[in-house]
Amino acid sequence: MAQIQESPAVTLDDVLAELLERRQEFRDQRYVSRDFVGRLKAAGVYRSATPERFGGRPLPPAEFLRMVERISVVDGSTGWVASFGSALVYLAALPVETQAELYADGPDVCFAGGLFPVQRAEPTASGFLVDGRWKFASGCMGADILGVGIPGDDTTAGKPRTALLRPEQVEIVQEWDVVGMKGTGSFDLVVDKVEVPREWTFIRGGEPTIDEPLYRYPTLAYASQVLAVVGAGVARAALDFATEVGSGRSGVTGAPKLADRAYYRTGLAEAEATMRSARAYFYEVTDEAWQTVLSGDPVAPHQNAHLRLASTHLAKTAAETVNRVIGLSGTGAIATSHPLQWLLGDALVPQQHAFLGPAMYDAAGAVLMGHPPTVPGFQ
Known part of the structure; x- marks a missing residue:
């Protein structure tokens, strides 16, 4: 140990x-x-x-x-x-x-993965010959271990595997030109015919070999939550900025400062209430699911559905909140150098992620009504 x-x-x-x-x-x-x-x-x-x-x-x-x-x-x-x-x-x-x-050198391990598009990997006597190019490897520049997606087989019920490689086995191509989350380093990974032992592959969301409470929490739901909450932080930054600026700055035309305008006060208050409500739902269902895990029971399908639904709703609400703040902020917010433009781009990204897209509402609704989820990888 x-x-x-x-x-x-x-x-x-x-x-x-x-x-x-x-x-x-x-x-x-x-x-x-x-x-x-x-x-x-x-x-x-x-x-x-x-x-x-x-x-x-x-x-x-x-x-x-x-x-x-x-x-x-x-x-x-x-x-x-x-x-x-x-x-x-x-x-x-x-x-x-x-x-x-x-973990032989310590517990602080940074993992990054470019899992898609899944690339063919020829089976070998001991594992898989990995070869190809993968996108969106967020955080890869600081990673200790990297993962890439390869096909599954009969032993994985068709689910893709992730093959793990050391950074020296991977070429990082710095292709990342986006309007939001510009600093994530979500670059491409290129692997040139590297053999990866089977024991260094896993199924994302697969059965854990470690019996500790965190690994009984729904893995894919957690993956969606950690991305959604980034949007919540970005929205909080926008609300804080709007509150500070509105309290002390007059318009360029000499009009009253924003805090003296009823539409600004009302709009900002409504945005606060909406954002805090989505956030409260998000943390409420998180705590409920965690208490279920701690009690020794499996997280029920309806609880998993609420985790996915709350995450999708939080990401969507966060993006809408930043948009609303910009709408309240007048002409100054159209400048590319304006702080809200940075936040607008960042808030866009979580809601665009496949884990947090509009289809999750349909899938969650289906499960809550006792039907199978309508998208793969939902639970």
Whole structure:
């Protein structure tokens, strides 16, 4: 069993203060620097889903989600990268011996994956010959281990596998030109005929080999939650900005400051109420599902449906909130350099993710009425 390694005395507040100074750097270079990923590790982000038996400090989902939300208030891209600290729950499906090797140097492991499009991998005597190019590997520049998607087979019920590789086995192609989450480093991964042993592959959402509470929480629902809560942080930043600016700035025409205008006060208050309501629902169902896990019972299909529904609704509401704040903010908000334009792009991304798209409403509604989900990978 691994010895628990204490992180340096770095608090999340310390990390957020540094992030405030460096977020433009990450945006300009299009990725979060490896040394700052190290700071996130020191604050405990990347041991939050490592099994206790390997020295981790697995957090209750709501606690981890609140941490990601706080980071995202300062910078959505860094919150997005930090959110994949939860992705180690996927790796709990690896053989125990593989996990022991993975965490041999300590519990703070940063995992990033470019899982799609799934690429063919020829079976070998001991595993798979991996070859191809994958997209959207968020956080890959600071990762200790990388995953790529390969086809499943009869042993996986057709579900794709993820093959794990070390960074030196992968070429990172810095192709990432987007309007939002510019600093996530969601680059392409290229692998040139590398043999990956079967024991270094897993099924995303597969049966865990580690029996600890976090790995009994719905894996795919958690994956959607950590992304949705990034949007919530971005929306909070927009609301805070609008409140501060509205309280003290007059218009360029000499008109009354925004806080003296009824439409601004009303619109901002409605946006606060709407956003806080979606957030409350999100954390309410998270806590309910976690209490079910702690009681030793499986999370029921209707609870999983609420987790997916609350995540989709939060991401959608967050994007709408930032749009609404811009609508209230007058001509100044149209400038490309305006802070709200940064937040608008970042808020767009979570709701565009496949885990959080409009189809999730239909799937959740079906399950809540006792029917099978209408999309694959829902539970």
